[in-house]
Amino acid sequence: MVKQNTTLDIERNLGNFAYPETHTHDAGVGLTEKTIHYISDVKQDPDWVREFRLKAYKTFMSKPMPTHWASKDLEAIVFDNIRYYLSGGTQAKRTWEDVPEDVKRTFERLGIPEQERKFLAGVEAQFDSEAVYSNIKKAVGEQGVIFVGSADGLKEHPEIFRKWFGKVIPTGDNKFSALNSAVFSGGSFIYVPPGVKVKHPLQAYFRINAENFGQFERTLIICDEGAELTYMEGCTAPKFNTATLHSAVVELVALKGAKIQYITVQNWSNNVFNLVTKRGLAHEEAEVKWIDCNIGSRLTMKYPGVVMKGRKARGEVISIALAGDGQHQDTGAKMVHAADETTSNIISKSISIGTGRATYRGLVHVPKHLKNCKNNTECDALLINANSRTDTYPAITVRGTGNAVQHEASVSQVSAEQIFYMQQRGLTEAQAMSLSVNGFVNDLVRQFPMEYSVELKRLIELEMEGSVG
């Protein structure tokens, strides 16, 4: 059987590099009302945004840490040691030539430009907290699609932005959504007009490149009636010694008959606290689908949710979590049924390697007097080493007749026979293991766009290195 080996030395080819920092705006260390004013000043926020931030700051200060249910590791976050705002001071650029040289080098290592040319309709890459590069292909722009940074969004399109901003995820939803509301910068704002189907996925890359620097991007996506959109975000971060905080808020609004698919492949370095609130609002016959892949980070807490507000709305969460040695992936999904005939589906697969811990935490809520709501939840966990850990904590509330809810979870390990079989055919144990793990998640990985699934398989292989043998 698989021998125990916890001395995982994960090589991240992607993301393990950094360039000297040159920031013109720096809010300094720690969080006070002054910090909020500083951010508002630098960003030239409208008054309502400044007030929104200040109110959120008070909410953040008054809310306790959720350690009565969450990992005690949260207590290791020292809010006073974090820098809440850094910026190169550069405005979002439209052409590649305008992008500073060192930033370009970073993106080149991530392979963005080629991908952009080949597949993508637009790129919104975030270097630290400001969008430094933003481009929408002509065709998409002509269709009336708005794809800008959230700072531009709230200034240039306040009539759409204000209507939904903070409505899907209220400031006080949790301590970290309040923190994000207070200090947010960066992130995307997308509006797709009625009936427009964006053929190619829109994509944004996020990077953290300053030690002790929290990244608080805020994304708001609105798909008007009958519109369709796929959005992708990928995260890589250089390794640093001190813990870094990433706390994003992502709000999706799918109006009647709209479809939004939001894809995340996340590969934080293993000192990052990744505490993200993501929620979608699905109106009548609309569909919101989260495809979420979490690799890396010290602690990830992320439970993408869908509120199915209109009849026949549909919510889906596909989640892959890979907890390497010393990492804790606390992921899951939230499905709130708020109308008749709404359906939701959660499929979660997790892999724990070494002392890694993968947790599924879910919430399914079907309130009173709703008819024909359906939820299906499946959680599968794979344990690689003897000291690996996995947990499942679902909470399911159903009221009334006429609804069907089912939850299933299983825990297993790679079968010794499979490994034996492959070794017989000349594979090393590590290769066999890697193949098995990829097989375990394969049906989910296939749902990712092609270039992501290739990257994902590669990342899984990298994480698996040294875990056996």
Add this chain to the structure above:
Amino acid sequence: MSNPSAVLEAKPAVEPETAAILSGIQNRGDDKLPAWFTDQQRAAWTQFESLPMPARTDQAWRFSTVGALDLAPFVAARPLSEADGREVLERSTGLDETSGRLIFADDHFLERDALSEKLRKAGVIFQPLERAMIEHEELFRRHFMSQPATLGSAKFAALHEAFVRSGTFLYVPRGVEVQLPLETFHWLHAENAAIFPHTLVVAEELSKVTLIEHFRSTDRHRPGFACGVNDLIVGAGAKVTYICAQDWSDKTLSIQINDTTVGRDATALNLHLGLGGKYSRLESLSRLTGEGAHSDMLAVAIGDETQEFDARTLQDHASPHTFSDLLFKNALNGHSRITFGGLIRVEPHAHFTDAYQKVRNLLLSDDAEANSMPGLEILADNVKCSHGATSGQIDEDEMFYLLARGIPASVARQLLVGGFLNEVLERLPDPVLVAKLEELIAEKFARRAR
């Protein structure tokens, strides 16, 4: 709520003179309780006072109506009048054939059917707690309240320990098999009576025994409070079947804390039937401590009107090669609510564990509510674990089939609900026990029909 110490009429004043209170309660029954026991009760009272009341923000009480836990109205139970006692005895109808019976009302021992000569000679002990703690002090003390309540009710376990005055002690020596089931009755009688039924079962190596307990109220609408603890200690290779049939009045508040320790190659099966009560919380823990240990945890609850059932379970695998299987089925009518919070915990090194957990809720009305929190914590390798939770309603096609054959809708529903619940009852090894439980369930259905 703010003053949980107002539990009993003999409640402590500002500065509790606990000793006096406790002895006051205990002397009422003219018992001569040993000093070690009353000392332990005093310590438990101090502990009860120091622990906070549960809040809904506690994970262990999530979804539970903690506001129902108002202990202020309840008073210490007193012995029954002779006439009432006789009536209770007459109404204590259980199994036709048993190896022995104990009957309690309002925490006072009423009567018993003694064990056969043969079982007594074999060393089996089946007697009221208050006698066992004197006659078998060493044995009793070793196991009495030896496991901490870890599923949220530590405060109520302390309350129980502080006020327990009656219950059952069952001891089965090595290799002895008790063929017929043993049976006990705990009745709630007086208005607002508080009782603390305790059951301690110690089954030594390779022994075998079945115990069925009935929790009932003499009046279906009289309020009462029951805070019980039952500990089962299943020695190596032993087999214990424990059934708790709860049918309190519809105004009873009850908390039942069950702790089962299953040793090497031992088999434990416990089944909790929840029929009565206004708010009934069950905390059931199975600890698998020896290789080859096997535990079945079963429960059936039928909710009507505004009844609330709250079940918390833990399948604690502390040793490799252990097996546990949990199956809870609930049928909910009216405005009833059920909360299930279960956890399978596989400790590090408890490799080669098989653990299963299944919860099925059948919602029969639009106002019924089911909350399920089936949890897993796996810290070992080579584990087979799964859990499932479903909530649904009666299958239209099945209903149609029965109606098409001329069966009235109410009967058809009852048949389908009965069939749904039957999967749990069938897991009992003895058809006599299945029949008894089915009879109790049918009585509940009949009550609803009236």
